[in-house]
Amino acid sequence: MDGEKDTIVCRCSDVTLARVRELIDEGYESFEEIKRLSRVGMGPCQGKTCQQLVLRELSLRTGKPVRELAGQTSRPPVSGVTLAAVAREAKRHEE
């Protein structure tokens, strides 16, 4: 498809649509596998942008509906927080 080499799917880790499609074509058919090999979803946004895009690609290529495909595990923190802030809060609770 035109432009897939220039289309960024994951802005945190600079992963292109072409790379995602290449991995799917090589047989990696889950978000978690594609994440481990390409780093989609590993950046500060925790997959909030790329996960939907990758799942849609997986759905198009495999024929499975998106609702049957698993995304990644959501874990804290929801957005970036400094270690200093975490330490400050932890000490405040200890007092």
Added chain:
Amino acid sequence: MRNKASVVIIGGGISGCAIAWNLAARGERDVVVLEKSYLCSGSTGRCGAGVRMQWGTDMNCRLSKKSIEFYEHANEILEYPGDVEFKQKGYLLVADTAREMEQFKKNLAVQRRHGIPSRLVTPGEAGELVPHLNADVLLGGAYCPKDGFLNPFKTTDAFYRAAKRLGVGFCANTTVTGIDTEGGRVRRVRTDRGDVETARVVVAAGGMAGSLASLAGAELPVYPERHHILVTEPVEPMQDPMVMAFALNLYVQQSPQGSFLMGRGDENEPRDGNVRASWRFLEEMAKSVEFLLPKLAGLRVVRQWAGLYTMSPDRQPIYGQAREVEGLYFAAGFSGHGFMFGPVTGIAVSEMVLGLAPSIDVSELFLERFERGHLVYEPAVV
């Protein structure tokens, strides 16, 4: 899925994939690897990615030295189209107690016997190696420039692809439900997707190893222990060696992508196989980092996760055949170092399964050591 195989390997992490490739490379290609989720979904894919030679036991020094020599040429040996991203930027072990310094000296004597290029460093030298280290709280450290880290996903993928090219069958999303024996010998492996007839099974399943052993009526003295890692936002390169502290219970490394990985364990964790991440870890780590690496406390954490160390009684791996069942082999109990030892695990276990003369003597790590009661305890574990 094949319904018959010469060897069945349970576990699609670094150990399982390395054993599979080594078997195939030695001519045994009728091998099936069973993985309950996707490859690298267990301990390998959750590990801290570091590989080091700074150990306190002879065996761990030998296993790690040979593994690192393999990793130096892994891309070429495995003909990997990608890159396993092996970087030898060293490990700096730091001590803030006199007891740790004493232990470092003992460990260095063991390492020296194996030709491992490690040395003691003063707090000042530690500060030169890692400028943002709070050297004021240190008594000193130990440093080995040949230690390093590599990408666990890609390394496992490299073994997987190489094994697959040689004809090994991989079955993901396949859960083992039983291991049948007849007359004390392995007969078949049952899964939720059908059975595989086989006379030889290798359990390379990390935290699941103990429960898989019981499925076959064997006993394996291991238990899973949850360990955590957090990752920060990426920043400019500022730290070469992995910083590790035993009393403070942490390791901190900057990945090639620029993000920092910070990990630790807690031996008081319930031994229930839980791999969900906890907030308490984040708080404890944040306080330790503020103390040891104050400048890094300004970094934002973007994610955290947990994985399992599979602990053995002496914190060294367990290789070899079960006493109760012929044809049942283990590669287990790595106690947090299965990724580092992957290449040697592949060599040692494949030779054992095929009855070949061992190219590395791992007999000290056979299960029988627990009956003899002669254990050499590995002191250097975070």
